Amino acid sequence: MQLISIGQFHKVIEKYLYWLSLPSIGFTDILEIIIISVIVYQMLKWVQLTRAWTLFKGIIMLLLFALFAAIFQLNTISWLLSNSLSVGITAAIIIFQPELRRALEQLGRKKIFSNIFSFSAGEYEGRQSAFTEKTINEVVRASYEMGEVKTGALIVIEQNVALGEYVRTGISIDGLVTSQLLINIFEHNTPLHDGAVIIRGNRIVSATCYLPLTDSMDIGKELGTRHRAAVGISEVSDSLTIIVSEETGAVSLAKDGRLYKHLQKEELVEKLQQLKVDDTGNADVFKKWKDLLRNEKSEK
Numbered sequence: 001m002q003l004i005s006i007g008q009f010h011k012v013i014e015k016y017l018y019w020l021s022l023p024s025i026g027f028t029d030i031l032e033i034i035i036i037s038v039i040v041y042q043m044l045k046w047v048q049l050t051r052a053w054t055l056f057k058g059i060i061m062l063l064l065f066a067l068f069a070a071i072f073q074l075n076t077i078s079w080l081l082s083n084s085l086s087v088g089i090t091a092a093i094i095i096f097q098p099e100l101r102r103a104l105e106q107l108g109r110k111k112i113f114s115n116i117f118s119f120s121a122g123e124y125e126g127r128q129s130a131f132t133e134k135t136i137n138e139v140v141r142a143s144y145e146m147g148e149v150k151t152g153a154l155i156v157i158e159q160n161v162a163l164g165e166y167v168r169t170g171i172s173i174d175g176l177v178t179s180q181l182l183i184n185i186f187e188h189n190t191p192l193h194d195g196a197v198i199i200r201g202n203r204i205v206s207a208t209c210y211l212p213l214t215d216s217m218d219i220g221k222e223l224g225t226r227h228r229a230a231v232g233i234s235e236v237s238d239s240l241t242i243i244v245s246e247e248t249g250a251v252s253l254a255k256d257g258r259l260y261k262h263l264q265k266e267e268l269v270e271k272l273q274q275l276k277v278d279d280t281g282n283a284d285v286f287k288k289w290k291d292l293l294r295n296e297k298s299e300k
């Protein structure tokens with residue numbers, strides 16, 4: 001029996017198994033794979049939380065149908081599908097314009113690096129003055145006192161995204177946050193009780209502000225425009241909004257497009273503590289990391 005040399009063996013392998021050879025993978029390829037995976041994952045996560053999920057399922061059905069048409073050479077159907085693709089994309093952009101706008105706004109709000117590396121309260125909180133323990137106590141006291149007597153209220157706490165355009169819709173007030181002032185503003189049949197109050201740092205900057213209403217379907221039919229306005233402003237900004245129901249006296253909170261209904265006093269305090277900075281105006285960097293991680297967890 002004639003043995004083949006190593007060189008010949010190599011040639012045979014190259015000739016018949018060339019398709020097995022893998023292209024060389026460099027660092028940039030791995031980086032690209034990671035970046036694309038993260039983008040696709042984030043897009044799928046976003047699509048699942050919006051009306052676009054239904055559209056996404058529809059597109060998958062169409063693609064399966066196109067594959068079926070291609071396999072069985074249904075030429076007319078294939079032609080129709082490929083020619084309506086560009087029209088379909090334009091239509092989807094028009095129909096889902098609010099969702100796309102919201103997604104881009106949310107992307108613009110993600111201050112990942114500044115959140116991690118900024119050490120001063122001004123940069124971290126984006127406010128001119130600090131949101132302190134005293135302000136938290138005043139806001140919480142006012143909310144539950146108004147709840148007890150069923151006085152409706154809407155209190156927006158501004159964070160990194162400036163709410164100037166909504167502040168301008170109201171009547172300008174430059175007053176230190178106190179429970180008495182808040183209760184007074186929302187007192188029935190007084191000129192300032194309608195609409196929302198906006199708080200920036202430790203100060204009430206405006207009252208009777210008009211907020212955008214959400215068109216979310218997830219909000220219960222029993223809730224009216226006050227709650228819709230609170231969720232609406234939380235969709236277009238990183239603000240935190242407290243709602244006191246005039247009907248039930250319940251205190252709720254809107255943040256990142258979500259409504260946390262019927263909060264107990266301690267729960268509200270806990271949520272507001274995340275915005276706090278100490279009296280020197282400095283945010284604790286370790287607390288920031290803890291808060292960031294906690295927020296990530298609670299979002300999951």
Ligand SMILES: Nc1ncnc2c1ncn2[C@@H]1O[C@H](COP(=O)(O)OP(=O)(O)OP(=O)(O)O)[C@@H](O)[C@H]1O
Binds near residue numbers: 225
């Ligand atoms: N777009 C808006 N921006 C700011 N405030 C608003 C807006 N729409 C309604 N409000 C406030 O909400 C009040 C009406 O509340 P409505 O009864 O419709 O809401 P609700 O969610 O059912 O709350 P409640 O439980 O207090 O009745 C208005 O009088 C006004 O003060």
